[in-house]
Amino acid sequence: MAEMAAEKKKKKKSLPVIPWMRDPVDISLSDSCPLSSIPFLDSRLETALRSKGFGSLFPVQAAVWHETIGPGSFERDICINSPTGSGKTLAYALPIVQMLSTRTIKCLRALVVLPTRDLAVQVKEVFAALAPAVGLSVGLAVGQSSISDEISELITKPTMGIGVCCDSENFSQEIRSSVDILVATPGRLMDHINHTKGFTVEHLCYLVVDETDRLLREAYQSWLPTVLQLAQSSSNSLFPFGGAINRPAFGLLKTVRSFGVERGFKGKPYPRLAKMVLSATLTQDPSKLAQLDLHHPLFLTTGKSRYQFPENLKSYKVVCTSKLKPLYLLALLGTLQGEKCIVFTSSVESNHRLCTLLNFFDDLQIKIKEYSRLQRQSVRSKTLRSFREGETQVLISSDAMTRGMDVEGVKNVINYDMPRFIKTYIHRAGRTARAGQSGRCFTLLRNDEVMRFKKLLQKADNESCAEYSVPSESVEALRPMYTTALARLKESVESDKHKKARVNIKSRGIAKKNDKSS
Incomplete structure (x- = not known):
């Protein structure tokens, strides 16, 4: 009952x-x-x-x-x-x-x-x-x-002719x-x-x-x-x-x-x-x-549910520990053998940090670039063009990419951070399996996120999500490089902080100078 x-x-x-x-x-x-x-x-x-x-x-x-x-x-x-x-x-x-x-x-x-x-x-x-x-x-x-x-x-x-005044009423019309x-x-x-x-x-x-x-x-x-x-x-x-028309008499309605x-x-x-x-x-x-x-x-x-997955999309979960998440991501990318892939993070800050970290790993066989709203439009356009043409295999993206963007040949989407809402998952996953093609969506999860993720998918009437096994030997092989990459990331973050501090000091100095002169 x-x-x-x-x-x-x-x-x-x-x-x-x-x-x-x-x-x-x-x-x-x-x-x-x-x-x-x-x-x-x-x-x-x-x-x-x-x-x-x-x-x-x-x-x-x-x-x-x-x-x-x-x-x-x-x-x-x-x-x-x-x-x-x-x-x-x-x-x-x-x-x-x-x-x-x-x-x-x-x-x-x-x-x-x-x-x-x-x-x-x-x-x-x-x-x-x-x-x-x-x-x-x-x-x-x-x-x-x-x-x-x-x-x-x-x-x-209009083309200006002799005797035509640009301020005339006819000109503006x-x-x-x-x-x-x-x-x-x-x-x-x-x-x-x-x-x-x-x-x-x-x-x-x-x-x-x-x-x-x-x-x-x-x-x-x-x-x-x-x-x-x-x-x-x-x-x-x-x-x-010109050319007024006779309109039906809808005014009485x-x-x-x-x-x-x-x-x-x-x-x-x-x-x-x-x-x-x-x-x-x-x-x-x-x-x-x-x-x-x-x-x-x-x-x-399409169908009775508000939330619909692409017909030929397959969803997978990858369960891992939080500390080793970057290694699981790289190992997963290795199993995908250079296929075009978009990796989504939860914010533009984590997006930049992850892309910087991954590029500090030596001897990567894939080209990884960042894509987020913090970049200038010219940079984003250049990155997107490189991705479309296959020069870049992996795009690390914030949710700026989730809405409607269509890049031909994207075989895989990876949620590095689990989306909070089913709507976000739908839009992220929709970057693959487009126009009747097949595609896969992987979500990296901590143990404490597995149940929440299951409930998330149930909102789209999706009751099952297979677990994808990443070879443990591939993860272990990356550990020595991980230590070095983390150290380089720390140096990079400190360097960025010093640069921002210098820019702020310079900006305040210019502002004070302008105040005195006025």
Whole structure:
């Protein structure tokens, strides 16, 4: 009886709070669909896809196409909860490019917002592979270059002729967008909204919020309410340069917001701003989803559980003592024989310390590099390029890499530090076993962490995780080098402290000098 009550309580707790989430479209029931069978697909886009090696669409891509270009006709906003590596980026990029290709008006009509620069660059590349085929252009606003360089890429200024005054009203009106689609991070997006002359989101047709749960968790200068307000403020948003249209009389419909759902169009332009929100761990919090102002949302998901592992992922645990953890990691990397691997740590500080320590081991047969948010963007980009090209075999990373990053050929993910939350595990593990490929996720555990790790996996309905045995002789063989590496790490840490102290003293001296001169 007690067991039945516990099971009932468990099921009740797992049910989504929001009504529209209780009746989702199950993507897992769909099959991949050959390009030749995709209805209404523009032949130019089919050619572009085939040139990139695509012969069919994955289930999530086919499902989104069905609800946007197909019978669904994008009558509802789309919310997608699908495992990492399932093809979510192309799922929204393809229909957006197709829909925008039917009109030749040059203005910013689609906006894709992502939480990190590296992820935004990756998504921009997907759009850039499709958009030129149908005469569209894609821009990037992430702070990777100076804002003046971004402005020159995003904004078209009229050619100054004889007798034309740059202060004239006509001149300012002719400053237009150079791009149809913009991929942006929130901070730089707000920079352009607030300061860039001629930049506007008032003509948006489509808004994509990728990695939704992270973007909703952090305010990012109130970018979302700003975009929604500006995009819906224009009474003629989709036809900004003349040619008013007769709109259906939706003004009499009552607008009611319940759980973040638009129930009509009173006081809003029509056609509406269509939205797509996506994550591998989409939030079910009504207060957070309410920020999106969704219109009759349609929930697409894979299976019944919110947390889904990639289909071909195998999970393993490696039990070891805390003091010998670096040796177990190196021994494990040795068994993986140079396969591309990402190692995750719990913080940027431990990330730097671990990478420094490992590189103090002599005669390593693998190249190991650090990747974290503390590095300059140029350094991170160079490291990532080296990893993609196979020059670096192992990346030691903080959680900056967990969200959406796609590096081809990553065979293994290693949790050097056990993640605290199942959501973190899902996103870390999702760097491998992508696009139908196989992959492995290893987690190094102390004895006192084994039970907690088991409970963590149970939240994703994963009841079993095999133990992976690292050869003890491989660990013992590394002990002499470990002592030397630890001593060198200590020297390095002390040296870094002295450098920081000198920089701080110099900075205070400059500040005092400036105070006296003023």
